[in-house]
Amino acid sequence: MIGRLVSLSGVAKRYPTGTLAVQGIDLDIGQGDFLALLGPSGCGKSTLLRMIARLAAATEGRIDWPAGPPRPGDIGFVFQEPTLMPWATALANVALPLELAGLPRREAAARAAEALARVELAGFETAHPRALSGGMRMRVSIARALVTRPRLLLLDEPFAALDEITRHRLNNDLLALWEAERFTVVFVTHSVFESVYLARRILVMAPRPGRVHAEFAVEAPAPRGEAFRTSAGYAAQCREVSRALAAAMGEAA
Numbered sequence: 001m002i003g004r005l006v007s008l009s010g011v012a013k014r015y016p017t018g019t020l021a022v023q024g025i026d027l028d029i030g031q032g033d034f035l036a037l038l039g040p041s042g043c044g045k046s047t048l049l050r051m052i053a054r055l056a057a058a059t060e061g062r063i064d065w066p067a068g069p070p071r072p073g074d075i076g077f078v079f080q081e082p083t084l085m086p087w088a089t090a091l092a093n094v095a096l097p098l099e100l101a102g103l104p105r106r107e108a109a110a111r112a113a114e115a116l117a118r119v120e121l122a123g124f125e126t127a128h129p130r131a132l133s134g135g136m137r138m139r140v141s142i143a144r145a146l147v148t149r150p151r152l153l154l155l156d157e158p159f160a161a162l163d164e165i166t167r168h169r170l171n172n173d174l175l176a177l178w179e180a181e182r183f184t185v186v187f188v189t190h191s192v193f194e195s196v197y198l199a200r201r202i203l204v205m206a207p208r209p210g211r212v213h214a215e216f217a218v219e220a221p222a223p224r225g226e227a228f229r230t231s232a233g234y235a236a237q238c239r240e241v242s243r244a245l246a247a248a249m250g251e252a253a
């Protein structure tokens with residue numbers, strides 16, 4: 001592995017309700033890695049992501065940043081809902097993290113316009129969220145997460161609510177961005193197909209308490225595209241990961 005960006009050791013999270021959401025998580029996330037967290041509902045994927053994002057604290061264990069602690073703007077987060085301000089333009093939505101960080105308005109606007117261009121939304125700067133499709137709103141949300149040039153991009157089932165064609169398109173665009181810029185990605189999904197298509201590493205999680213059940217490396221030539229999605233190798237890796245997921249859920253494979 002290249003240098004480690006984030007390192008988790010013995011991480012557990014128990015909520016005040018008594019629920020043990022995850023337990024015994026040991027995980028090194030390499031710089032420039034693309035990691036998928038795959039698992040059934042309730043296995044602690046979001047909890048783990050929120051702890052990595054420092055939005056929630058672990059109740060046991062440690063989460064370290066061996067290459068240096070995150071600075072403001074070093075962690076980008078994309079939620080399942082785009083969570084945009086409905087009254088503000090696409091540009092203003094994307095500029096918000098920079099303005100909150102104290103950047104002058106004009107510079108924030110210029111960098112927001114550049115971020116919108118990176119997600120293929122040049123020309124939509126003055127559009128309001130209601131005038132955009134679901135896929136475009138998600139692109140705005142990704143631009144907002146990337147505008148601070150984070151070292152780590154965390155995505156929590158970002159495309160689950162989108163139709164399949166839009167989802168495939170956004171998968172390809174995310175891969176192209178990652179291949180060009182090599183930030184580190186942790187991507188939460190329920191979809192075996194999506195995890196194998198996108199990730200270099202897949203962690204299959206099991207529930208009650210949430211834990212890592214199996215890990216896979218996905219070997220595929222870059223750049224990935226439709227040829228990979230329709231290849232025998234892709235189908236074989238999906239089958240293998242599906243079996244592990246079924247086992248993690250306590251079902252016969």
Ligand SMILES: Nc1ncnc2c1ncn2[C@@H]1O[C@H](COP(=O)(O)OP(=O)(O)OP(=O)(O)O)[C@@H](O)[C@H]1O
Nearest residue numbers: 015016017019021040041042043044045046047048
């Ligand atoms: N704020 C909270 N307070 C109490 N329990 C919680 C809280 N958030 C999550 N949990 C519980 O912790 C466990 C793990 O939840 P989490 O949302 O991390 O799982 P998940 O794998 O992301 O699920 P999903 O795929 O449905 O989003 C579940 O049993 C859930 O009910």
